[in-house]
Amino acid sequence: MKRRLAIAAALLAMATTVRAAEDPLKVCLDENLPPLSIHQRGKADSGFDVALAQAVAERLGRPLRIQWFESKLDETSSPALEANALLSDGRCALVGSYVFTKDSLVAPGVKTAKLPDFEGATRDDRRRRVPVGVLAPSQPYVYSALTVVLGEKARGRMIAGIGDLAGLRLAIESGTLGDALLMTFEKGRLIDDITHLVPGRDDLLGALNRGDFDATLLDLHRFDAHRASHPDTRLTASGYYYPIGVNRGYVGLASDPALIAAVNKALSDLQAAGTVADLAKAAGLTYLPPVEPAILGDQLQRVLQQ
Template identity: 30%
Template sequence: MVRGLLLGLAALLALFGAPAMAQDLSVDELVAKGKSRYSRMCSRCHGAQMRNSGNSSFDLRKFPAEEFGRFRSSVTDGKGRMPSWGDVLRPGDIEALWAYVTTQAGSRDMPEAARAALAGDEAVPEEEGAAALETVAPGVLTVCLARNGGAMSGWRHDGGVGLDYLVSRALAEALNLRFAAAWYEAEGGTDPRAEAAALMSYGLCDLVPAHPLLESAVGAPSVPFGQMPEWLGQPDQWYRRNRIALEPIAVTAPYRRAEMGLVLAPSAGERDPAGLGDLGGLRLAYQGNTLAQLVVRMSAPPDLRADAQAEPPGAGFLWRMETGLADAALIEVGAYDFHRRQNSVTGLRLGSWRHPLGINLGFAVLARQDALRQAADAALTGLLESGQVAAFAAQSGVHHVPPRPPLGPATLTMAAIARLN
């Protein structure tokens, strides 16, 4: 019954931009979809409604109607000064753009040559070994990546940057699948399952990186329905009140570990504290409503806990540290990496101590996609053992901490946190 409900819901979601193959849409529907994509991503260079002299960029009105393969290659991989859009467009978007271009922005019928070229080139051959893996787009591994992912992921016109982005691309290659990124604005929330479940249940992607290997972060979300975060290329008619039926999720083997450390201001001198109990004489700050606050309140020495300063969470926290807010801050290491990227002349430094409470991170996957999860487990293990993940971290300018046992979903309790210091 639940499966039937999900299938019925999928049909309704198609009206709001759920992934659909080009052959399921009429030419008029393709043109309307292509118009939305063109105005958002192409009109700046190629002109509104394709009105372009061709002096500064190609005049798309002259594109040969029989060369869909050339069109797809140019859009996906880029050409000359034109950036590649393969990491941005969703399945079916290129066909919609082709319909928009070959109908002269919807002003004429689609030429028969354009229809024939599309029909003859729409089937994408699957890579060897990829046929057994069910994915949103056949032969493609689509990964949802946070545009606001700090040092771990960020969108660029020519693809993306960050450790999570590079690992996602390498994972697709290891699975013999082509790679596509679906960029969204991460919002977080009280239930770590909800956002990832919404993205994958809607069909935007197959995997979501940086998912905690915690018992509380797998399985069915705490609510049966959820909302999608904002994402790049979302339909113009999408409304935030649209609700998604959330499926249970699982998590792959981990590829990195999130840990907390002490960021030290110049006022701390040359000190390198060996833990929270070694901060005597230093002023400590932390971000409120975060794991750091919980750690300080439950495991810091009483005098340090009483004097520690709680601050609003967000990227501005370390900028306030630059201006003398405190001598030391307990913060997630990745947040320091991002701050250092934003401020290459920072006076802050990361101490060598790490709090023993760390969380292994893998890729979220729908629980029913067990074959994909198992294949990703093996591929990620290979990427770790070969040193590729560590190399990606160095390339991205971030600290990489390998996963530590237990490698399966762990249980995080208040009592366990209280025992750590």
């Protein structure tokens, strides 16, 4: 009798393992975040995060299913709550390229949140609110930095710090981190050199390429995307990275620690093999490895308050 029970338990465990292997690893990715992730109608999905998610799924022995979503960058949106809603609604088990800051990983102060627009969403999906859980990060897999990009007239200018931008015609998108850093630098020393553009309406890098301005400060991955789509660009990388940046990684729900542990093991193996850096290079992403601390605290707030 005991032997039969043991055999039955073993068969049940095997069946559970097989089902787990057959279940797809569902990953939510932003549809318009080149060169990290790109999803366009009539074209093959591409980007660093697409390739990395496939590599992680293969390590876990599971097929990959991507849930595409669109994050609107406005004053009313909350990337943390949008990611939480997608996870809590079961749209995915992981959200990729999540920015690791202390504020983005705190327990939500609300009980429900609205879903962002996602592929396959119905009218009811756009109206309803989802009970949210608590987010849990994986280990980071890439570091995102702010960099100075130079126009043709400033080509060759040595940039070792923000102060070296003095005297240049600076363009910056209003409301961005780069805007705050430039406007508050040394109590406003650069203010007279700055022209503000409207995100989503004005073409920041296009204006810089035309020669309307001499330099800007923006996320490195955006310049990577610009170079990929404009191989004849006049813009050049300064090689300067602002000393405070953020790591990116996966975020899931704290209620599934086994998944986070398995993903961390897969990421460690891929990092050790050099696969993560290789995937970034193939996608046209300037790869910077994660830095300590893994989760950014209040370093930026202290800089902005000086």
